[in-house]
Amino acid sequence: MDRYTRLNSLLELLTERGRLDIEEVAGELDVSPATIRRDFDHLAEQQLVTRTRGGAVSAPVSYDLPLRYKASRNVSEKQRIGAATAALLPAGCVLGLTGGTTATEVARAVAARAPVSGGTAADQEPATIVTNAVNIAGELMVRPHVRVVLTGGVARPQSYELIGPLAERTLSDLSLDVAVLGVDAVDPDFGASTRHEGEAAINALIASRARQVIVVADSSKLAQRAFARVCPVSAMATLVTDDQAPAAVVTAFERLGVRVLLA
Numbered sequence: 001m002d003r004y005t006r007l008n009s010l011l012e013l014l015t016e017r018g019r020l021d022i023e024e025v026a027g028e029l030d031v032s033p034a035t036i037r038r039d040f041d042h043l044a045e046q047q048l049v050t051r052t053r054g055g056a057v058s059a060p061v062s063y064d065l066p067l068r069y070k071a072s073r074n075v076s077e078k079q080r081i082g083a084a085t086a087a088l089l090p091a092g093c094v095l096g097l098t099g100g101t102t103a104t105e106v107a108r109a110v111a112a113r114a115p116v117s118g119g120t121a122a123d124q125e126p127a128t129i130v131t132n133a134v135n136i137a138g139e140l141m142v143r144p145h146v147r148v149v150l151t152g153g154v155a156r157p158q159s160y161e162l163i164g165p166l167a168e169r170t171l172s173d174l175s176l177d178v179a180v181l182g183v184d185a186v187d188p189d190f191g192a193s194t195r196h197e198g199e200a201a202i203n204a205l206i207a208s209r210a211r212q213v214i215v216v217a218d219s220s221k222l223a224q225r226a227f228a229r230v231c232p233v234s235a236m237a238t239l240v241t242d243d244q245a246p247a248a249v250v251t252a253f254e255r256l257g258v259r260v261l262l263a
Contacts, residue, residue: 001029003039004086004112005079010039014049014058021055047144074218077242077263078102081216082109084263085180085240088214092125093177096206099133099161099199100182102216107136111143130174132167132202135160149174156199163198171205179210181231185224186217188252191233193226200228212237219244233258 001009006029013020013028022040026033040056043049049056082105089095089110097103110127130149131137137150151170153162181203183192192215194200207213213235219242238259250260 001031002079002083004083004109006031006035007039007043007112008108010036010043010056011048014056019052019055019057023054025055048142074220074242077218077244078105079109080263081218081240081242082106084261085214085216086110086113088238088240088261089127089178092127094128094130094175096171096174096176096179096210097129097131097133097136098180098182098203098206099131099136099159100184102218103133103180103182104136104139106180106182106216107131107140111140111146130171130176130206132162132171132206133160134162151202153202156196159196159199161199161202163196163202167202168205171202171209174209176206176210178212178214179207180214180216181207183215183217183221183230184226185221186215186239187223187225188233188249188256190225190229192217192230192236194228194230195226197228200230203230207231207235214238214240216240218242219246222246222249 009029013025022033022036026036040049040051044051049058078101081102085106086109097107126145126147128147129140132151132153134155137148140146140148151162151167153167154164155162181192184194186192194203213231215236222241222245233256236258238261239253240261240263243262245262253260
C-alpha cells in the first residue's frame with residue numbers, strides 16, 4: 001500500500017471510529033508501528049488529526065473528514081494514476097480539475113502532498129485547484145495547503161459536476177498552468193470525450209484555459225468514444241493510464257505526439 005492510499009485509509013478509519021491506536025491500526029494495514037506513527041505526525045501537521053499518546057483522534061474542527069467517493073471499478077488502477085499524475089505537477093501550480101473518479105484520485109494525491117520542508121518560496125506556495133466538481137472541492141477544502149476555487153453552475157447529480165453558463169463565466173476569466181481531465185473515453189482519432197454534452201463543454205473550457213493538458217483514464221477507456229468530444233488529441237500533452245493499456249494503442253498516441261505514462 002503506497003503512502004497516499006494509506007493516509008486516506010487512516011482518515012476513513014478515523015471518520016468511522018473517532019480514535020485510532022498505532023499498534024492496532026498498524027496490524028490492520030499490515031505496516032510497522034513506526035510507519036503509522038509518521039503518518040499520524042504528517043496528518044497532524046496538516047491539522048487533520050490530533051495526536052495522542054499511542055495514537056490519534058479526529059481533529060476538533062467544524063467539518064467531517066472526507067468520506068470515500070462512490071465505489072467504482074478499477075479502484076487500484078485509478079489510485080496509481082492519481083499518484084503518478086500528482087507527481088507531474090509542480091509545487092504551487094494552478095490546476096484545473098474536472099470531475100470523475102479518476103480525477104478524484106488525482107485530487108486526493110495532490111492533497112496528500114505536504115509543502116516541502118526547507119524548500120524554496122515556490123515550494124511553500126499552496127496548490128490552487130480550480131474545479132467544477134462539488135465532491136472534489138468538499139474533500140480539498142479540509143486541506144490547509146490547498147487553495148480551492150469552485151466554479152458556479154448547475155449540479156449534475158450523476159457526476160457531481162457543475163455545468164452551464166455560470167461555470168463558463170467563472171472559467172473564462174481564469175488562467176491555468178495545467179488542466180487534468182477525467183474523461184469517459186479517449187481515442188487516438190477522436191480524442192477525449194464524455195457522455196454528457198454539458199460536461200464536455202465545461203471540460204473543454206477548462207482545457208482551453210490551461211498551458212498544458214493531461215488526460216487521465218484507466219485502460220478500459222482507451223480506444224473508446226463517448227457522445228461529446230472534450231478535446232482533440234492535438235490538445236493533449238500527456239495521457240496517464242494504467243499498465244494494462246494495449247501496446248498498440250499506446251504507440252498510436254505516442255505517434256501523435258502525446259506522452260503516455262503507465263502507472
